[in-house]
Amino acid sequence: MSETVMLAVNGIAVEMPAGSMVSAAILKTGAHAFRRSVTGEPRGPLCGMGICFECRVTIDGEQHCRSCQTVCRNGMDVRTEPQKSTEEIQPQKGKKSTKETK
Amino acid sequence: MSSKTYDVVIIGAGIVGSACAAECAHEGLTVAIVEAGIIGGGATAAGMGHLTVMDDSEAQFALTRYSQQLWDQMSDALPREVEHDACGTIWVAVDDEEMAEVRRKEKFYAARGVKAEVLDAQSVAEAEPNLRPGLVGGLRVPGDSVIYPPCAAQYFVDQAIGKGAELFLGKAVDKIETGGVRLRDGSTISGGLVVNSAGSASPALTRGLEVKKRKGHLVITDRYPNFVRHQLVELGYLKSAHSMTSESVAFNVQPRKTGQLLIGSSRQFGVDDSHVENAIVTRMLERAVEYLPRLGKLSSLRAWTGFRAATPDKLPLIGPHTENERLYLATGHEGLGITTSLATAKLLVNQIMNRDSAISVTPYLPTRVVRGAAHV
Amino acid sequence: MSSACSVCDLLVVGAGPAGMAAAWRAAQNGLRVCVVDDNPAAGGQIWRGGPPEATVWFERIRSVDVEMINGARVFQQLRPGTLLAETTSGVCELNYSSVVLATGARERFLPFPGWTLPNVMGVGGLQALVKTGLPIEGKRVVVAGSGPLLLAVAAYLRGRGANVLMIAEQASSMQLARFAVGLFSKRSQAFELKRQLKGVPYRSSCWVSEAHGKEKLEAVTLVRGQKRWQVDCDYLACGFHLVPNVELAELLGCSIESCSVKVDAFQQTTVANVYSAGETTGIGGLDLSLVEGEIAGFAAAGKHDAARELFPVRATQRKFADLLNRTFALRSELKNLSTPQTIVCRCEDVTLERLREHTSWRSAKLQTRCGMGPCQGRVCGSAVEFLFGWRAESVRPPILPVRIDSLIRKQSV
Numbered sequence: 001m002s003e004t005v006m007l008a009v010n011g012i013a014v015e016m017p018a019g020s021m022v023s024a025a026i027l028k029t030g031a032h033a034f035r036r037s038v039t040g041e042p043r044g045p046l047c048g049m050g051i052c053f054e055c056r057v058t059i060d061g062e063q064h065c066r067s068c069q070t071v072c073r074n075g076m077d078v079r080t081e082p083q084k085s086t087e088e089i090q091p092q093k094g095k096k097s098t099k100e101t102k
Numbered sequence: 103m104s105s106k107t108y109d110v111v112i113i114g115a116g117i118v119g120s121a122c123a124a125e126c127a128h129e130g131l132t133v134a135i136v137e138a139g140i141i142g143g144g145a146t147a148a149g150m151g152h153l154t155v156m157d158d159s160e161a162q163f164a165l166t167r168y169s170q171q172l173w174d175q176m177s178d179a180l181p182r183e184v185e186h187d188a189c190g191t192i193w194v195a196v197d198d199e200e201m202a203e204v205r206r207k208e209k210f211y212a213a214r215g216v217k218a219e220v221l222d223a224q225s226v227a228e229a230e231p232n233l234r235p236g237l238v239g240g241l242r243v244p245g246d247s248v249i250y251p252p253c254a255a256q257y258f259v260d261q262a263i264g265k266g267a268e269l270f271l272g273k274a275v276d277k278i279e280t281g282g283v284r285l286r287d288g289s290t291i292s293g294g295l296v297v298n299s300a301g302s303a304s305p306a307l308t309r310g311l312e313v314k315k316r317k318g319h320l321v322i323t324d325r326y327p328n329f330v331r332h333q334l335v336e337l338g339y340l341k342s343a344h345s346m347t348s349e350s351v352a353f354n355v356q357p358r359k360t361g362q363l364l365i366g367s368s369r370q371f372g373v374d375d376s377h378v379e380n381a382i383v384t385r386m387l388e389r390a391v392e393y394l395p396r397l398g399k400l401s402s403l404r405a406w407t408g409f410r411a412a413t414p415d416k417l418p419l420i421g422p423h424t425e426n427e428r429l430y431l432a433t434g435h436e437g438l439g440i441t442t443s444l445a446t447a448k449l450l451v452n453q454i455m456n457r458d459s460a461i462s463v464t465p466y467l468p469t470r471v472v473r474g475a476a477h478v
Numbered sequence: 479m480s481s482a483c484s485v486c487d488l489l490v491v492g493a494g495p496a497g498m499a500a501a502w503r504a505a506q507n508g509l510r511v512c513v514v515d516d517n518p519a520a521g522g523q524i525w526r527g528g529p530p531e532a533t534v535w536f537e538r539i540r541s542v543d544v545e546m547i548n549g550a551r552v553f554q555q556l557r558p559g560t561l562l563a564e565t566t567s568g569v570c571e572l573n574y575s576s577v578v579l580a581t582g583a584r585e586r587f588l589p590f591p592g593w594t595l596p597n598v599m600g601v602g603g604l605q606a607l608v609k610t611g612l613p614i615e616g617k618r619v620v621v622a623g624s625g626p627l628l629l630a631v632a633a634y635l636r637g638r639g640a641n642v643l644m645i646a647e648q649a650s651s652m653q654l655a656r657f658a659v660g661l662f663s664k665r666s667q668a669f670e671l672k673r674q675l676k677g678v679p680y681r682s683s684c685w686v687s688e689a690h691g692k693e694k695l696e697a698v699t700l701v702r703g704q705k706r707w708q709v710d711c712d713y714l715a716c717g718f719h720l721v722p723n724v725e726l727a728e729l730l731g732c733s734i735e736s737c738s739v740k741v742d743a744f745q746q747t748t749v750a751n752v753y754s755a756g757e758t759t760g761i762g763g764l765d766l767s768l769v770e771g772e773i774a775g776f777a778a779a780g781k782h783d784a785a786r787e788l789f790p791v792r793a794t795q796r797k798f799a800d801l802l803n804r805t806f807a808l809r810s811e812l813k814n815l816s817t818p819q820t821i822v823c824r825c826e827d828v829t830l831e832r833l834r835e836h837t838s839w840r841s842a843k844l845q846t847r848c849g850m851g852p853c854q855g856r857v858c859g860s861a862v863e864f865l866f867g868w869r870a871e872s873v874r875p876p877i878l879p880v881r882i883d884s885l886i887r888k889q890s891v
Contacts, residue, residue, distance in 0.1 A: 019610075020611030021610035023607060027612050028611070037827050038826060038827045042596055042694070043596060045607060046824070047585060047602075048602060048605070049603070068606065069516060072611075143841075143844060321882070321885065323882070383886075398881065399883065401879045403851065404850065404874070405874060
């Protein structure tokens with residue numbers, strides 16, 4: 001019963017037993033921060049059952065996938081690469097947007 | 103209940119009522135704000151928070167333009183939670199007919215000092231890479247901005263309270279009487295003047311008010327920063343807003359400062375119940391995906407509804423009631439309540455103080471409403 | 479985007495014990511049954527991975543003709559008699575004559591300083607992660623919070639090689655003693671757990687007051703009476719008993735009482751042809767879930783006599799459920815764990831001090847966006863109810879985040 005799958009987590013190859021969830025694969029690489037909260041805190045899985053949404057990562061290009069509810073598949077590409085918080089992208093200081101007007 | 107007599111009793115702490123309260127209090131008037139539910143919990147909670155200048159009539163232009171200037175003057179003072187963001191608007195054109203409309207709009211704005219830039223197909227694609235290919239162009243209005251309305255209403259209430267206003271929260275008004283209001287619990291609040299700024303609930307308090315509920319739906323997505331950069335609106339939006347048919351949708355998508363996308367818009371007459379309707383959401387999102395094909399794959403978190411207060415001639419009612427001089431109206435803002443809240447407050451207070459306003463108040467006077475004008 | 483359609487006599491939402499029991503009995507009695515579940519396989523939370531004790535039930539469900547749809551999450555009612563569920567490839571339209579809502583329960587999380595650190599998880603949460611592949615051997619784990627789940631999970635983790643440092647149960651020893659007496663019928667299970675946990679300190683009237691660490695958990699502070707002490711650890715499994723998942727029932731218009739779906743003797747809700755069974759109708763443990771599921775299955779198939787035969791078993795199990803919920807009631811000290819800067823809403827990073835400015839859930843939501851994130855208030859909702867007494871409002875579709883495409887649904891005739 002030693003069927004395994006091979007996937008990539010942040011570019012690192014990880015071998016997992018068939019039927020494992022992506023969240024376990026991420027934790028296995030030693031990564032603990034799956035995402036950054038809106039104020040930039042590192043976050044990882046909390047509920048393990050798909051209701052807290054703290055385990056969200058990008059899987060095969062699709063953002064906001066619940067890794068604890070996604071089964072590992074061969075060739076899957078998983079990125080936790082903690083995204084910048086929106087605070088960093090759109091600074092709150094000075095209420096005007098930093099976007100330039102052409 | 104207080105035995106005090108206030109100069110002004112304001113019914114409704116939505117964005118219009120709260121802006122009026124802040125302005126009255128700033129003027130030195132004693133103010134009571136009476137809100138049946140929570141601050142900003144009505145149409146304000148279902149508004150898109152798009153601060154925009156409209157060109158469908160001179161009166162609409164004057165009011166939105168004046169109000170937008172007031173918002174701009176205030177923007178630095180707004181707290182963080184209001185999320186004021188000067189992202190601008192792009193009106194999107196799908197064909198030559200709409201492109202002609204773009205040019206007409208640009209001329210209209212230019213003649214009145216509103217900065218607007220005609221974009222060709224390539225420029226609109228560069229400005230918004232997620233718009234579908236094949237669009238003909240658009241009109242970029244950089245002076246438009248977006249806010250989160252419930253927090254703005256709260257800010258105005260805080261401002262009013264800071265200047266001595268008193269808030270009566272969770273108190274429903276049963277009747278407007280001479281000398282004040284009677285609450286549903288039987289008590290009264292005395293006021294020299296009463297302002298009915300109760301939005302879609304205003305006709306329940308003032309008989310004969312030609313204000314009808316117009317339901318709208320909204321959907322918000324998870325965070326996708328930079329998916330769109332401007333508020334994007336289809337040129338057909340006004341067709342939807344002015345339509346007398348019972349239901350219509352129009353493409354209208356807003357980037358929030360949070361990175362979430364707020365998706366509208368829909369309009370329905372004659373529906374009283376606030377349930378999220380699958381058929382309307384389907385139509386609205388289909389329209390949005392037509393313009394933003396990649397939108398379909400994004401995660402949506404919530405859908406909700408609200409009721410605009412619509413008048414027969416699409417202009418709000420700001421000023422004294424036709425028969426009762428002690429009663430003022432500040433209602434009927436349809437889809438422009440957020441934008442025009444500040445100008446409404448100015449026009450209202452100036453009329454109370456018997457002063458001229460920066461713009462003519464005539465188009466918005468309650469006395470202009472023709473009785474018998476029917477909503478379809 | 480592919481679209482699937484299913485037509486059945488009885489739709490069972492949730493393939494945990496209650497759902498499996500309902501499906502089995504209904505299918506045995508001639509109904510065309512479809513079971514839908516978010517997880518990749520049946521078993522729900524407690525039987526995730528199909529443990530040995532569940533074998534007989536898995537065999538039962540395999541022995542009858544049941545359509546099993548996995549990886550599908552129900553998010554909307556298209557019309558009475560049709561639910562929509564989203565899968566990775568599209569949307570399933572589930573048409574039914576009657577439905578059993580066996581949507582189970584989730585853990586109650588309470589905020590405390592440091593609770594948002596990575597490697598602080600729920601009790602069931604850490605177990606689920608280990609069951610789905612997280613290596614736990616040699617890792618130091620503190621198990622805390624409240625409820626029988628603490629013991630079950632601590633034993634499980636130990637069995638998988640974890641170094642379970644201690645179990646901190648907030649209930650008092652007096653409450654626990656009464657519970658132990660009431661466990662007489664389950665004494666063999668209790669003895670087994672005791673054996674598996676030999677040597678692991680189990681402290682009552684004890685809780686975690688703070689989790690420490692920079693980028694992830696490094697240690698926790700425990701409190702018991704006047705004593706405070708720190709324990710270094712790799713994982714904290716912390717959860718405060720369970721709350722029913724009633725969102726789908728609410729969406730369908732079922733009456734909810736004491737945060738559970740109200741059902742009659744035949745497990746029927748206040749909405750015709752809508753049944754509910756298991757933790758959704760009130761937290762009561764595995765055996766109650768199974769018997770409720772069987773009753774619902776029989777009732778949906780019109781076999782009311784067979785259902786009635788199970789009433790005495792259910793009554794006994796309900797007594798256990800009452801004891802369970804009384805024992806693990808939360809003490810008021812837990813309301814004071816958070817500081818003003820402690821985050822209560824994790825989706826939107828809303829702190830306690832911001833929430834305190836409000837007097838209602840609606841106002842707090844609108845002004846702070848607490849509860850408006852992807853979890854739709856499932857994590858913070860139970861917390862604010864405990865802290866402020868605020869009740870969640872009625873639900874709107876979608877009851878779970880779904881793709882925009884999934885909300886675009888033409889009404890087929």
